[in-house]
Amino acid sequence: MEVDELKYFRDELKRKLSDKRNFLIESDRAVVIKADFPKSQYHFRVVAKDEFRDITKLTEEQLPLLDHMMDLANQIIEKQEHLESRNFRIGFKVNTFWNRLNLHVISDDFYSMAMKRPKHWNSFNTELFMPFQMVHMMLSVQGSIEPIPEERHKELQDQKPLRCNQCDFVTDLLLDLKAHLYQHWMRKEGEREQKKKMDKIMEMINETKLDEVAKPEPLPEKPVQAQPVADIARNPNKIPRSLLTPQQQQGKQQAQGGYVKYVYRPPVNMMNQNNPNNPFRNTPSLNIQSLNPRQPNNFNYRHPGFGPRGPMPLQGPRASWSGPRFQPNQHQNRFRFPRSNAPCQPNRMAQPGPQQFPKNAPTSGQAGPPGQQQGVRPKWNPTHASDSQHPNQKSKPQNRPNAFHAKQQSENQQTIQHPNQNKNPNQVKSQTPNNPQNRKKPYQQKNRQQSAGNHQNQGANNPAPSTFN
């Protein structure tokens, strides 16, 4: 690929700066946006407005800018009530792809659908990721930061084995690591939920004591319940309704309908707008609507939940979808012994505790386990008669045609069939947009248009059909 073509993609962060709807926080020198393909449950970028490509272009003079970006990072972390600040990592990628200085603010679970390649993992868990404090110190001491040589960069990207960031677990297979990370995440979610319950109990104990002080003599006709606090402590899930204030009762109802039901399933995912813990809830949906026009609610339509494509719109035909959020045959996520192709259920972390991933993982309504979901590629021109439907939607089979999938299909009693399932593979192949014969190059047309005009106006009036939304 020619350099100019790649530059278009590298400039994506610059383009994002021209649309305030992307901003979660904005200041005069930087903005906070969500990461388009989050590699953890919580993943943000603090993007500098000044034109610095990356940290290797910084000098000691930019230390105030770094401090400011750190302030914004802390601000966005403070907004995340579900996690504590110690659960976040803040730093830069040394050899970043993007053409604009951006600081990663990422939770340390690394539990995400978008974590698909070993290089994704290594980009955050090797020296390719430089913690903010180190960048700050190096600029303070030596005044600059050297880029990592290309050869070393590639070596680190492909580095194996992959080491868990939370324990000593080591594996060569990313899918094993993902399953392992899922267990960590679930365990921590359980701990967080327990802590919430205990905090609530302590709060109620305190309130009860205050009530006793305020009412030293109980009414004789309505004796006080014997040892209510002890009962609560024994069974925190069954707090007598009579002991709750109206506000607490309302809160309990909300909790039962909101957070609590997510306890034993992936509770937070920026793909799931319905989740009350979603940090991106009620945030702008970027240009997704304009890039993915409403589709008829039939099986030709590929639900956006099947791909890492940002928050789901709540209105329109999509809202009526009640099917699986993930493709039914995500067997790629099954546990496997290394160097064996046979899928197998048990895993090295199998033990009593939360549900085991992925057999019993939820498949409807909620965010699901990380996997190899294929997202809808948003770049296509609906004005073309032949493109009334996204080329990927009409051409890509939902599942690769093989006996294993067929067995899974029948076992799950899935009635949903992809329109291409019964087609001649050659037919499907001929429709495939990635077939060099069929591929279009909209960005090439765009480049020609852009060369005649300026980028900002083009972006504002005719939002770029970005790959990164």
Next chain:
DNA sequence: GTTCTAGAAC
């Protein structure tokens, strides 16, 4: 950066 495919590797 991402998706997708073909072919290699297992």
Next chain:
DNA sequence: GTTCTAGAAC
């Protein structure tokens, strides 16, 4: 037969 990976396109 299935998974992994490199390369092309975006």
